[in-house]
Amino acid sequence: LEMPDLIEVQKKSYKWFLEEGLREVFREISPIESFTGNLALEFVDYRLENNPKYSVEECKDRDTTYAVPMKVKVRLTNRETGEIKESEVFMGDFPLMTEKGTFIINGAERVIVSQLVRSPGVYYEQQFDKFGKKLISATVIPNRGAWLEYEEDSNDIVYVRIDRTRKVPVTVLLRALGYSTDIQILDLLGEEEKLKATLDKDTTKSEEEALIEIYKRLRPGEPPTVESAKSLLYALFFDAKRYDLAKVGRYKFNKKLALKTRIVNLKSAKKIVNPVTGEILVEEGEKISKEKAEEIQNCGINVVEVLVEGKVVRVIGNNTVDINKYPMPYDVSNLNIKEAVNLSILKEILDNFSDEEAVINEIKNRMDELVPKNITKDDIIATISYQLNLTHGIGSIDDIDHLGNRRLRSVGELLQNQFRIGLARLERVVKERMTIQDV
Structure with a gap:
């Protein structure tokens, strides 16, 4: 040998x-x-x-x-x-x-x-309180940067810890990201009982109040202003110099939070129509196959409502598509992009440029935005959606000690x-x- x-x-x-x-x-x-x-x-x-x-x-x-x-x-x-x-x-x-x-x-x-070390990515765990009630928590681990930790208590209130500080209701973070009213938050994530309980606990009522609340937790003792809170939140999560998921982290994020892996074998609560061609992909009450799930995601749909034990549950992906399967006006296979790309940036490129050469050049120039190393707003919403979905048995719990979740x-x-x-x-x-x- x-x-x-x-x-x-x-x-x-x-x-x-x-x-x-x-x-x-x-x-x-x-x-x-x-x-x-x-x-x-x-x-x-x-x-x-x-x-x-x-x-x-x-x-x-x-x-x-x-x-x-x-x-x-x-x-x-x-x-x-x-x-x-x-x-x-x-x-x-x-x-x-x-x-x-x-x-x-x-x-x-x-x-x-x-x-x-623990591989960058998002991990879900479950524990039980003293009454045997299941509590779900999630940890977002970057390669470099601030951690986001989500947790629930026995009263069904979902909290978030930003960069290991004191916890705040998760709706405070959503308001700070621009979903300022209760109605906007419920419209975004669906009429979830846990979400309603969290909104009752949340004392902030606007984006400005939420930003000030987060700033007070992260920088106690400093005079809080809306502008400094916005720039702090940007620096913590959306600045590629300060926050880095690395290639492995982005891959694991897209794999875990992608819509196509989460809606397979579930019944659709509504008719799902391709927004580009108008073709009916899935009828109401029909079971979604693996092929259909992939087609749904890659035609640009990011939100699907499914039926679980007679209840309508909203599943939100992290807004990514496979560029080689997305209905592009031009052939981009020679660009050799293997990762899923951010749909909103791709749409922006296609809206601003009509010439094939210009589109391809812009895609090359904006690869850092199409496959971001930092976390995005869509990632945060998909992470919260996944946690709420786990209550209904959609998704899976991770074993942090599994070697698949570790890397050299x-x-x-x-x-x-x-x-x-x-x-x-x-x-x-x-x-x-x-x-x-x-x-």
Whole structure:
């Protein structure tokens, strides 16, 4: 039996870090702009010198680090004068991985151990209170950013914790997202008993009040204003620099919250019609097959009402479609998009552009919005909808200890996270220097 390459994972991960991981971090941080917006610093490219100063053995003998110099090409733009300066700067010595998958740090051979962590995504759990009543909770875990935790109490009130703070009724978060009245919330998620009980508990009655309430919980002691609350909520969840689900998190989100996986084998409460062609997809009372469920989602339907034990239950997806199956005016198969895309952004592109080339270019340019790394408003609504649906037996509970819900954080990703922290510090220093120069 041939011996497998046991350090292949480490080597591949480090190679990914050198070729893609570093570029990702530079792209995230670039450009760094001064507070006035007059100066902008871009990281154009980077390169590592080919030959380390000492070999692996020499580094061990001399108690030095096995590394090569890293050079970064930067471009400084003065927007007032239009002046552009470009130069290559030395950014430090970059530790190299040896053939054995190790690093030589100050003469000592070190290895970076992979971590087994909870995979980013949304997880549902159930517990029982002292009377044996089933309580459902949900946790939204990002790769980087603030957690969202939903929970219920024995009185059927659904709460949310934002970034591990004190809990607030979930309707406060919905109001803060723009669904300000009780009627709008009930129209959105359906006439659910838990929702009505939560609305009775909720003391806020408008979007402004909800934003102030959330701000007070997240920033106690600071004077709350509607504007600062809005910018805080945006920074926490909708800013891709601060919130990152990573590819795996986005995949797991779409898999869990997609409409097509949640309505299979359920009876439709209403006739479902294709909004594009007008074709009847499912008759009232008909069982929805797997094929039909996929067709319903990919023609742009995001809300379906189903019958469960004679009750009408509303199921809301996270507003995504498979672009290759969506009725597009042009063929986009050569773009090779494998992930589900955000329908509202796709519709916006199709509404604004009519020319095939322009549509395809805009899709390429807006891939970060079509497949967002951050959480979206649709994701939050679908998460709450899923929790309410679980009361009616629609959906499934997750086992957090299952290895399918865990992933390896390998050397490349761990180094990338450290590099990101370093560059975030650099960004602060550069901004301060720019401000002094502006003055």
